[in-house]
Amino acid sequence: MKNLSVVLLFLIYFYFNINAQTTPTFISDSLDVYVNRGLERWQIPGSAVLVVKDGKVVVAKGYGVKELGTNDKVDENTLFLIGSNTKAFTGTALALLENEGKLNLEDKVVKYLPEFKMKDDWITKHLNLVDIISHRMGFETFQGDFMYWTSDLTDDEVIEKFGMLTPKYEFRTKYGYTNAGYALAGKVIQKVSGMRWEDYIKEKIFNPLNMNRTVALSTDFAKSENVSKPHSIVNGKVVVLPFENIDNLAPCGSIGSSINDLTNWIIAQLDSGRYYGNIVFPFEVIQRTRKPETIQGRARHPFNKTHFSLYGLGWGLMDYEGKELVMHTGGVNGFVTSVTLVPEEKLGIVVLTNTDQNAFFQSLKWEILDSYLDLPYRNYDSSFYAGYLKRQELNDKWLKEIRDSIAMNFNPEISLSEFEGRYKHDVYGYAELKNIDDDLELTLEHHSKLKGKLEYIGNNRFLCTYSDPLYGIKVFQFYVQDGKVRSFDLYVDDFIDFQPYRFYKK
Known part of the structure; x- marks a missing residue:
């Protein structure tokens, strides 16, 4: 009996000792230092971090503040x-409706939206x-997004204009990240379920998972309590941005949530759709969303082994050191975030930040992931930040050269009044240019809050500085024939859209 007792005590000690060691030292000893250093380095006012392992919360913590210049701390319930x-x-949601027999994901869109038309x-x-x-519709990544993002268009108008675009590539031949496709998906969900997308998501996902603070629409986010304010970096300094309405593309990016609520989403994702023993969505639904549908390309990682990058139903999929x-990731005005699942390890990682110009939300994710996979510490954040500084230096040099050209006060080859007018x-739709104090002011038909200041830099080119920093600072080329302005190419920041938009003078 004494020997048996000793064996039992040893087994108990061994069990608890092994379990105590399952939390990596990076998490237990270094996480706070890493996060606080990252916030300072990237000028991020606030962040929230979640780690779930084996159905239990390892980390659920807020860092920093909700709004620059305040002492209002981020906590685990901050949206x-x-x-x-x-x-x-x-x-x-679509996989749930298929599981219920209300649609088939191979169904044609026009079966549910017969009024929808594409150019082809x-x-x-x-x-x-x-x-x-x-x-896999044939569009270039972000193609068309300039037209919709923070615009005055309704969701129906977004879908109509989206259908009028000419895809850059052949149908189903190339991956191109297409936000407006999700606006279509939202309309299909409404047609099939009888509920608007935001109501269906709330009833079928938020409520069963007790995600009681999570909101589906950006307009509701702006009215909520305990919310993080959006921030960006302008001229090297952090600024607070206004809340924007992005609900015309809601199914692609308008949810606001906290790490407390996202804990429940992650637990269900890692436990075959169960939450506290209740099946919120069948395992077949989870598997359907993770079925590879589109090849993104060869995956790349600066240090570790990976091969392919694929896309399912709202999830990116890749192999990493033998794991799936x-x-x-998510980026909207003033926020960038990441959600990562490692199903085989029952590991979930969420990083939320309240600026739209940082790579910290990714570097921290990789650091946490590597620590759980017993991979070497890489100090991703230093590497990512060094790359950011190099790009920033090149951009600052480019912008200085442009501004030096502006300071030389070149006169346009033709009268500035020739550039004025409606395009x-x-x-x-329409853009309008007016002469305001010897510069041009750009206004846009469907972006009532947005303006652009155009300063002449020579060769029928103007530097456009948008009133909303998210849209960036871009050079517009104007095309002149026989002394008359015929058209110009409008650009916005790559965060929104890579494509030029040619406007013709009316």
Whole structure:
């Protein structure tokens, strides 16, 4: 009996000692230092971090403040806009409806939205539900987003204009991240369920998971309590941004949530759809959202082994050191976030930040992930920040050269009044240019809050500085024939859209 008691005591000691060691030292000893250093380095006012392992919360903690210049601390219930991490909720909603027999994901979009049209009639007839949310429609990444983002367009107008665009590539031949496809998905969910997208998501996902503070719309986020304010960096300094309405693209990126609420989403994702023993969504639904549908390309990692990057229904999928990663990032005005699942390890990681110009939300994710996979510490944040500084230096040099040209006060080859007037893009609509104190002021038909200041830099080019820093500072080329301005190319920051938009003078 004595020997048996000794063995039992040893087993108990061994069990608890092994379990105590399952939390990596990076988490137990270094996390706070790493996060606080990252916030200072990237000028991030506030962040929230969640780590779930084996169904239990290891870390759920807020850092910093909700708004620059205040002492209002971020806590585990502080809401952040999660951006495109919304897409996994929309993908899950469609998979739920399929599981209930109310639709088939291979169904054509026009079966549910017969009024929808694309420029190519053949694509209109063959476009299915998987196509619109797995980014295989033939569009370039972000193509069309300038027209919709923070615009005055309704969701129906977004869908109409989206259908008028000419895809850059052939149908189903290339991955191109297409936000407006999710606006279509939201309309299909409404048609099939009888509920608007935001109501369906709340009833079928938020409520069963006790995500009681989570909101589906950006307009509700702005009215909520304990919310993080959006921030950006302008001329090297952090500024607070106004809340923007992005609900015309809600199913692609408008959810606001906290790490406390996202804990429940992560636990269900890692436990076959169960939450405290209740099946919120069947395991088949989870598996359907993680089925690879589109090849993004070869995956790259600066240090460790990976091969392929794929896309499912609102989730990115990749291999990493022999493990499957299910993950996504999100970026909207003033926020960037990441959600990462390692199903085999029952590990979930969430990083939320309240600026839109940092790579910390990714570097911390990789550091936590590597620590759980027993991989070497890489100090990703220092590497990412060094790259950011180099890019910033090049951009500052470019901008200085442009501003030096402006300071030389070149006169346009033709009268400035020739550049004034009304211009039209065949899908977007109208832009107008007026002479204000020897510079041009840009206004846009569907962006009533947005203006641009155009300063002449020579060769029929102007530097446009947008009133909303998210839209960036871009050079517009004007095209002149026989002394008359015929058109110009409008650009916005790559965060919104890579494509030029040619406006013709009316």
